[in-house]
Amino acid sequence: MDKFTTHTGVGVPLKRSNVDTDQIIPAVYLKRVTRTGFEDGLFAAWRNDPDFVLNDPTYAEGSVLVAGPDFGTGSSREHAVWALQNYGFKVVISSRFADIFRGNSGKAGLLAAQVDEKVVQRLWDWLEDHPGGVITVDLESRTIRAGAGEDAVEDSFDIDDYTRWRLLEGLDDIGITLGHDDDIASFEATRPAWKPVTA
Amino acid sequence: MGKTLSEKVWDEHVVRSAPGEPDLLYIDLHLLHEVTSPQAFDGLRLANRTVRRPDLTLATEDHNVPTLDWDKPIADPVSRTQVETLRKNAADFGVRLHPLGDVEQGIVHVVGPQLGLTQPGMTIVCGDSHTSTHGAFGAIAFGIGTSEVEHVLATQTLTQSRPRTMAVTVNGSLPEGVTAKDLVLTLITHTGTGGGQGYIVEYRGQAIEELSMEGRMTVCNMSIEWGAKAGLIAPDQTTFDYLADKPEAPKGDDWDAAVAHWKTLRTDDDAVFDQEIVLDASTMTPFVTWGTNPGQGAPLGANVPSPDDFDEPTDKVATEKALQYMGLEAGTPLRDVKVDTVFVGSCTNGRIEDLRLAASILEGRTVAADTRLLVVPGSVRVRLQAEAEGLDKVFVAAGAEWRGAGCSMCLGMNPDQLAPGERSASTSNRNFEGRQGKGGRTHLVSVPVAAATAVRGTLSSPADLPPLGG
Numbered sequence: 001m002d003k004f005t006t007h008t009g010v011g012v013p014l015k016r017s018n019v020d021t022d023q024i025i026p027a028v029y030l031k032r033v034t035r036t037g038f039e040d041g042l043f044a045a046w047r048n049d050p051d052f053v054l055n056d057p058t059y060a061e062g063s064v065l066v067a068g069p070d071f072g073t074g075s076s077r078e079h080a081v082w083a084l085q086n087y088g089f090k091v092v093i094s095s096r097f098a099d100i101f102r103g104n105s106g107k108a109g110l111l112a113a114q115v116d117e118k119v120v121q122r123l124w125d126w127l128e129d130h131p132g133g134v135i136t137v138d139l140e141s142r143t144i145r146a147g148a149g150e151d152a153v154e155d156s157f158d159i160d161d162y163t164r165w166r167l168l169e170g171l172d173d174i175g176i177t178l179g180h181d182d183d184i185a186s187f188e189a190t191r192p193a194w195k196p197v198t199a
Numbered sequence: 200m201g202k203t204l205s206e207k208v209w210d211e212h213v214v215r216s217a218p219g220e221p222d223l224l225y226i227d228l229h230l231l232h233e234v235t236s237p238q239a240f241d242g243l244r245l246a247n248r249t250v251r252r253p254d255l256t257l258a259t260e261d262h263n264v265p266t267l268d269w270d271k272p273i274a275d276p277v278s279r280t281q282v283e284t285l286r287k288n289a290a291d292f293g294v295r296l297h298p299l300g301d302v303e304q305g306i307v308h309v310v311g312p313q314l315g316l317t318q319p320g321m322t323i324v325c326g327d328s329h330t331s332t333h334g335a336f337g338a339i340a341f342g343i344g345t346s347e348v349e350h351v352l353a354t355q356t357l358t359q360s361r362p363r364t365m366a367v368t369v370n371g372s373l374p375e376g377v378t379a380k381d382l383v384l385t386l387i388t389h390t391g392t393g394g395g396q397g398y399i400v401e402y403r404g405q406a407i408e409e410l411s412m413e414g415r416m417t418v419c420n421m422s423i424e425w426g427a428k429a430g431l432i433a434p435d436q437t438t439f440d441y442l443a444d445k446p447e448a449p450k451g452d453d454w455d456a457a458v459a460h461w462k463t464l465r466t467d468d469d470a471v472f473d474q475e476i477v478l479d480a481s482t483m484t485p486f487v488t489w490g491t492n493p494g495q496g497a498p499l500g501a502n503v504p505s506p507d508d509f510d511e512p513t514d515k516v517a518t519e520k521a522l523q524y525m526g527l528e529a530g531t532p533l534r535d536v537k538v539d540t541v542f543v544g545s546c547t548n549g550r551i552e553d554l555r556l557a558a559s560i561l562e563g564r565t566v567a568a569d570t571r572l573l574v575v576p577g578s579v580r581v582r583l584q585a586e587a588e589g590l591d592k593v594f595v596a597a598g599a600e601w602r603g604a605g606c607s608m609c610l611g612m613n614p615d616q617l618a619p620g621e622r623s624a625s626t627s628n629r630n631f632e633g634r635q636g637k638g639g640r641t642h643l644v645s646v647p648v649a650a651a652t653a654v655r656g657t658l659s660s661p662a663d664l665p666p667l668g669g
Contacts, residue, residue: 028611028637032281076343100341108346192456199254
């Protein structure tokens with residue numbers, strides 16, 4: 001996984017709540033056996049609507065998605081994270097993420113930045129006044145910044161310490177866990193014999 | 200201070216704990232299916248890693264599989280490739296697989312319990328959000344992403360932050376004709392889709408204790424639909440009786456040792472939950488969804504709501520968008536909503552009791568002229584049991600389509616899909632836009648409501664049907 005320290009990119013307002021992972025990528029797009037190529041399925045149904053934000057050329061370079069509450073609910077499909085990444089998104093900002101989506105983002109290297117609902121509204125307002133404007137997301141200082149001067153938006157975001165550290169260092173989870181192989185082996189030795197096996 | 204059930208199960212599985220880090224949790228059972236596993240196996244190959252415990256791993260084919268012509272090669276080449284990839288991965292890494300055509304094939308969350316592999320006090324994961332189903336046995340069971348699937352394959356563990364605890368206490372008894380599905384749909388509309396976020400939930404109280412194991416699975420299945428990390432129910436005599444004759448359940452002395460331990464898996468009297476919700480089952484009625492997330496529901500006897508009925512601006516906007524997508528007018532009685540397709544099946548309501556209940560309502564009745572009824576058993580075992588009891592004949596005589604086992608129209612990865620604009624009453628778990636097919640409109644319902652709707656052609660409960668032989 002690449003290290004994530006700070007990112008500056010075009011902010012994209014997605015003014016919807018409850019954006020479930022079936023909307024992020026419908027099931028028919030999940031049949032691939034690779035981790036790439038899912039960008040064509042991203043928000044597939046909504047992209048049929050010419051007025052959908054991603055069809056606006058202003059946001060062609062969009063990489064910071066600013067969405068309503070309860071983003072990523074529903075299915076556990078990590079394909080939703082890959083589709084966002086394959087399309088070019090590095091950060092999703094929302095006031096509430098579904099647990100599995102947040103976990104998948106942390107594993108795959110997409111930053112899920114949680115902010116107060118008011119901050120989402122301020123970012124939406126700012127993006128309305130500055131279409132195509134860029135947002136800077138600094139993981140080191142856990143801050144979000146859009147614009148300069150009087151109408152600038154600057155605030156902090158939440159992310160758990162462990163995920164932040166892993167993203168900053170670009171660490172491979174499995175490698176870390178395999179470092180505790182002795183602990184796993186000793187635990188296994190204590191498991192009751194009646195626990196079921198599939199073999 | 201005592202511990203809650205979920206804290207006991209969690210603590211029994213902590214391999215390693217360090218300040219400022221998530222716990223390293225041991226996983227007792229890892230279930231796999233074809234959609235969320237291929238990239239994980241690829242990751243193992245790239246890093247030259249193996250599956251640490253193939254003997255704690257089980258794979259089945261469910262999401263992509265056709266429910267017609269299941270004895271022939273899968274027609275869709277992309278689906279076929281994904282299924283064949285699972286077969287190759289299972290063979291290469293020594294994982295037990297129940298493929299299409301095998302008598303143990305079926306939806307992963309139906310297969311685990313019917314084999315008896317799902318037992319109290321376990322940790323169970325799968326790359327599928329409805330893994331919460333297995334919580335019905337008093338297990339901590341939750342869905343994971345593909346990166347985590349790879350992590351479990353390689354290490355048999357997961358790094359997890361300890362969730363907060365919540366009790367959902369459902370007092371009283373469910374009235375006649377009101378099911379576990381109505382109970383959980385009522386709960387989700389009460390809490391909203393984010394209400395359980397960050398919590399492991401224990402369902403308890405008289406109404407929960409009175410549910411069969413299959414009813415408990417229906418409730419736990421939909422834990423994820425209100426955002427909970429997992430949902431579980433303390434094991435009791437109902438649990439032990441269900442498990443006793445299952446092929447993979449412990450036998451002899453092992454059974455006695457297991458039951459002795461399982462009996463300790465209860466929330467202590469002096470344990471404290473971080474949060475508690477209390478509901479009264481005796482006031483519940485058949486409950487259906489009208490919107491595009493599982494929290495947008497109402498009693499069947501109600502009308503389609505208006506955006507003005509909600510205080511929060513986000514709820515107003517969400518309602519407006521949902522009504523537009525669903526093609527519904529505010530104020531319309533839900534009972535007047537005409538349905539094109541009825542789907543009985545899925546990991547929520549595709550078990551034998553569900554099929555018996557559906558058949559009991561359909562017996563001697565006919566599916567409405569413009570309505571299609573699809574009955575899809577959750578597993579091959581469920582299909583064979585239903586056929587042994589003659590339920591298939593009841594369905595076919597009523598004009599329903601009787602199919603092979605799989606996820607089917609719950610998510611439409613196989614050919615069982617809604618056409619754009621088509622409306623369904625579905626016993627599945629998600630009414631998201633396009634979930635059952637692009638442009639499809641889904642109402643989530645219980646099994647009795649599904650069966651009665653198929654007969655009347657509009658959203659209905661069995662009470663709306665004219666009595667038979669009258």
